[in-house]
Amino acid sequence: MTESAVHPALWPAPYASGAVEATVTVPGSKSVTNRGLVLAALAAEPGWLRRPLRSRDTLLMADALRAMGVGIEETVSSSSVAAGSMTPARGAGSPSFTGEAWRIFPNGLHGPATVDVGNAGTVMRFLPPVATLADGPIHFDGDPRSYVRPLHGVIDALRALGARIDDEGRGSLPLTVHGGGALDGGTVEIDASASSQFVSALLLSAPRFNQGVEVRHVGATLPSLPHIRMTVDMLRGVGAQVDEPETGGEPNVWRVSPSAVLGRDLTVEPDLSNAQPFLAAALVTGGRVTVRDWPTRTTQPGDALRRIFTEMGGSCELTARGLNFTGSGRIHGIDLDLSEVGELTPGIAAVAALADGPSTLRGVAHLRLHETDRLAALTKEINELGGDVTETADGLHIRPRPLHSGVFHTYDDHRMATAGSIIGLVVPGVEIENVATTSKTLPDFPRMWTEMLAGAGA
Numbered sequence: 023m024t025e026s027a028v029h030p031a032l033w034p035a036p037y038a039s040g041a042v043e044a045t046v047t048v049p050g051s052k053s054v055t056n057r058g059l060v061l062a063a064l065a066a067e068p069g070w071l072r073r074p075l076r077s078r079d080t081l082l083m084a085d086a087l088r089a090m091g092v093g094i095e096e097t098v099s100s101s102s103v104a105a106g107s108m109t110p111a112r113g114a115g116s117p118s119f120t121g122e123a124w125r126i127f128p129n130g131l132h133g134p135a136t137v138d139v140g141n142a143g144t145v146m147r148f149l150p151p152v153a154t155l156a157d158g159p160i161h162f163d164g165d166p167r168s169y170v171r172p173l174h175g176v177i178d179a180l181r182a183l184g185a186r187i188d189d190e191g192r193g194s195l196p197l198t199v200h201g202g203g204a205l206d207g208g209t210v211e212i213d214a215s216a217s218s219q220f221v222s223a224l225l226l227s228a229p230r231f232n233q234g235v236e237v238r239h240v241g242a243t244l245p246s247l248p249h250i251r252m253t254v255d256m257l258r259g260v261g262a263q264v265d266e267p268e269t270g271g272e273p274n275v276w277r278v279s280p281s282a283v284l285g286r287d288l289t290v291e292p293d294l295s296n297a298q299p300f301l302a303a304a305l306v307t308g309g310r311v312t313v314r315d316w317p318t319r320t321t322q323p324g325d326a327l328r329r330i331f332t333e334m335g336g337s338c339e340l341t342a343r344g345l346n347f348t349g350s351g352r353i354h355g356i357d358l359d360l361s362e363v364g365e366l367t368p369g370i371a372a373v374a375a376l377a378d379g380p381s382t383l384r385g386v387a388h389l390r391l392h393e394t395d396r397l398a399a400l401t402k403e404i405n406e407l408g409g410d411v412t413e414t415a416d417g418l419h420i421r422p423r424p425l426h427s428g429v430f431h432t433y434d435d436h437r438m439a440t441a442g443s444i445i446g447l448v449v450p451g452v453e454i455e456n457v458a459t460t461s462k463t464l465p466d467f468p469r470m471w472t473e474m475l476a477g478a479g480a
């Protein structure tokens with residue numbers, strides 16, 4: 023019996039019979055939406071989040087904050103605010119678009135409450151610091167995978183800053199933060215080599231700590247620096263004072279002073295990491311894809327795709343309408359350190375498996391503790407389609423081979439599903455197991471992908 027006969031959740035990845043030509047509207051950034059929700063919940067006044075991402079990770083964040091007493095109303099609204107900009111909540115001008123918006127009312131943080139983190143790194147790392155400010159116990163639990171994803175950096179740091187946390191000695195989920203209504207804060211050393219989210223988590227809540235925070239990273243490496251820049255940028259956007267290495271501060275040290283958090287009106291940029299499969303579609307089919315509203319200035323790691331996919335054979339042009347990306351019909355192998363942009367690895371590996379020469383992807387050992395062990399999963403799934411991928415200590419070595427049909431397993435990892443779909447565009451007969459796992463950050467992916475191929479514009 024074939025696997026499709028026993029497994030109802032196999033999605034035949036659409037095959038592109040020619041060059042893809044499409045214009046795509048990609049929903050809002052997961053990382054911006056979840057930071058925006060946290061900062062709005064900590065604010066001294068109501069705020070707006072416009073064009074938020076509605077996906078499993080962001081709905082878990084919203085539900086968790088609601089459980090702690092924050093009011094979050096979903097509305098259809100209008101605004102004149104340009105994508106990515108932040109303006110005071112009061113006084114928005116005349117409307118230039120309509121769309122979904124969340125109005126956030128920070129009503130004080132209350133326990134007891136229970137939080138489901140799912141498998142969302144942003145929820146499991148960003149919310150324990152918030153919970154220390156609640157006036158009662160907040161219990162955190164999540165998917166089985168959340169139990170093995172690193173959390174020790176946040177737990178140990180919060181304890182050092184004065185929090186009471188009961189994790190029964192595990193150093194991971196499930197756990198209870200016994201919120202005391204306030205946290206001392208102060209200076210703390212952490213090793214954030216397993217996840218940049220440890221640093222972001224401590225900084226995001228720090229304006230509300232009595233003494234703010236000084237975070238000193240003492241580990242050998244630090245992944246995903248653009249995501250820490252995003253945290254610093256968004257904190258500054260809500261009026262926080264932040265000292266950090268990139269504007270003259272000490273290396274690996276971030277300081278946030280205690281202050282009020284302002285309620286803001288934030289329009290969320292498109293998720294550039296979720297734009298990746300659509301750009302890849304142009305690259306691997308020699309087509310042309312426009313991603314609407316690509317920001318001219320952004321801290322999102324996905325902006326690096328303009329450079330990376332150009333090096334791999336495409337070309338791009340940033341216009342007022344968005345990013346036009348064109349494939350040349352040739353795909354080149356690449357030697358890349360992806361430590362700053364680790365979440366792009368699955369999509370780059372998929373393209374590299376289709377290239378005209380070998381690729382080496384480095385600096386991403388920490389991906390072994392992402393949604394799944396991404397290095398093992400990519401190696402196994404590409405090789406099962408006939409590829410030749412080996413794991414290295416900190417990445418992948420990919421030698422392109424002719425690929426054939428087969429099932430691409432996803433291990434509950436949204437980026438495995440989109441990576442398999444990229445391969446399926448040019449390899450007939452690829453089936454994606456559990457494409458619904460894209461709901462973590464892009465619930466509409468199967469429809470958008472099918473519409474892209476119909477040339478309808480997703």
Ligand SMILES: O=C(O)C1=C[C@@H](OP(=O)(O)O)[C@@H](O)[C@H](O)C1
Nearest residue numbers: 053217218219245246249364365
């Ligand atoms: O702060 C964030 O929004 C993120 C940081 C990164 O985490 P790691 O530093 O754990 O890789 C990234 O991979 C994740 O998708 C989102």
Ligand SMILES: C=C(OP(=O)(O)O)C(=O)O
Nearest residue numbers: 141142143144365392393
């Ligand atoms: C690593 C990722 O997510 P998380 O926020 O759960 O860490 C990701 O989206 O690629």
